[in-house]
Amino acid sequence: MSAPSVLYDAPGPKAKARNVGYTIVFLVALAAVFWWVLATMAEKNQLDWDKWSPFFTDGRVWTTFILPGLQNTLIAAALSIIIALPIGALFGILRLSDHAWVRWPAATIVEFFRAVPVLILMVFANEFYFNFTDIDSDQRPLFAVVTGLVLYNGSVLAEVVRAGILSLPKGQTEAAQALGLRKSQTMTNVLLPQAVTAMLPAIVSQVVVIVKDTALGGAAVGFSELLNRVAPISNNYGANTIATLIVVAVLYIVLNFIITSIAGALEKWNRQRKKSTGAVVRNEPAATGE
Numbered sequence: 001m002s003a004p005s006v007l008y009d010a011p012g013p014k015a016k017a018r019n020v021g022y023t024i025v026f027l028v029a030l031a032a033v034f035w036w037v038l039a040t041m042a043e044k045n046q047l048d049w050d051k052w053s054p055f056f057t058d059g060r061v062w063t064t065f066i067l068p069g070l071q072n073t074l075i076a077a078a079l080s081i082i083i084a085l086p087i088g089a090l091f092g093i094l095r096l097s098d099h100a101w102v103r104w105p106a107a108t109i110v111e112f113f114r115a116v117p118v119l120i121l122m123v124f125a126n127e128f129y130f131n132f133t134d135i136d137s138d139q140r141p142l143f144a145v146v147t148g149l150v151l152y153n154g155s156v157l158a159e160v161v162r163a164g165i166l167s168l169p170k171g172q173t174e175a176a177q178a179l180g181l182r183k184s185q186t187m188t189n190v191l192l193p194q195a196v197t198a199m200l201p202a203i204v205s206q207v208v209v210i211v212k213d214t215a216l217g218g219a220a221v222g223f224s225e226l227l228n229r230v231a232p233i234s235n236n237y238g239a240n241t242i243a244t245l246i247v248v249a250v251l252y253i254v255l256n257f258i259i260t261s262i263a264g265a266l267e268k269w270n271r272q273r274k275k276s277t278g279a280v281v282r283n284e285p286a287a288t289g290e
Helices: 013-043 060-094 100-115 118-132 140-166 170-178 183-221 227-236 241-289
Strands: none
Touching: 060 100, 060 140, 060 183, 060 227, 060 241, 100 140, 118 140, 118 183, 140 183, 170 183, 183 227, 183 241, 227 241
16 A cells, blocks of 8 residues: 555545546547547548558658658767757756856856757857858758757756755765865766756656757758658658658657657666665665665
């Protein structure tokens, strides 16, 4: 039997029956909405086989459109994550500096890029690369998308890092100072390793946002990412826009599910590792006493 929650009393027989009733009503309403969507699609001929058959019978729709778009999405997301994470960590630490001449400029940069929409950052980056660099026109959209994502998500991750470090007990810092560690040693050897566990859910959430926000590059600067491939597929395969959007949405769901699953497995492994290490430490005094 599970322990009672500290947030609410354990439900009685009437409350349990009422919850079951609510669940049944919700499932019935959800099934009705799903049926209405299917009926509407069938009425508009969106369930016809000729609109869905290219994804099952014609490999060119994958090799020519979907897989290249997915590859570009993964490349842009991976580059943005790799660059944004260390930048976010750096500015998050700088915001905790004891020196105002370090803390205030870092805070200004973080707050500025957090306030500007990603779409605008991508457009500005694209215009910057167009007017002030010699980057090839085929590569410019990728650079613009990555720049916009790094500037925005780096600033968000900076706040995640700052909040994760501040969430630790002050005794951790005081103990490190008592041992004679410098501020840099305290941060890298004591605070950051412990804060990573607390920050991991927020970091994973931001990684998922980065993957989805690559789609803004298709609308803003013509980046050939996954969602940008919907129009060419629809034009070449009988105006099957709805079917293509559904397939693309499923790919995004699968991709983000893989990311969250990997992160969940990593968090579980880290928690078990710390638990096993703690168990050894706790058992030592008992063994000595015996």
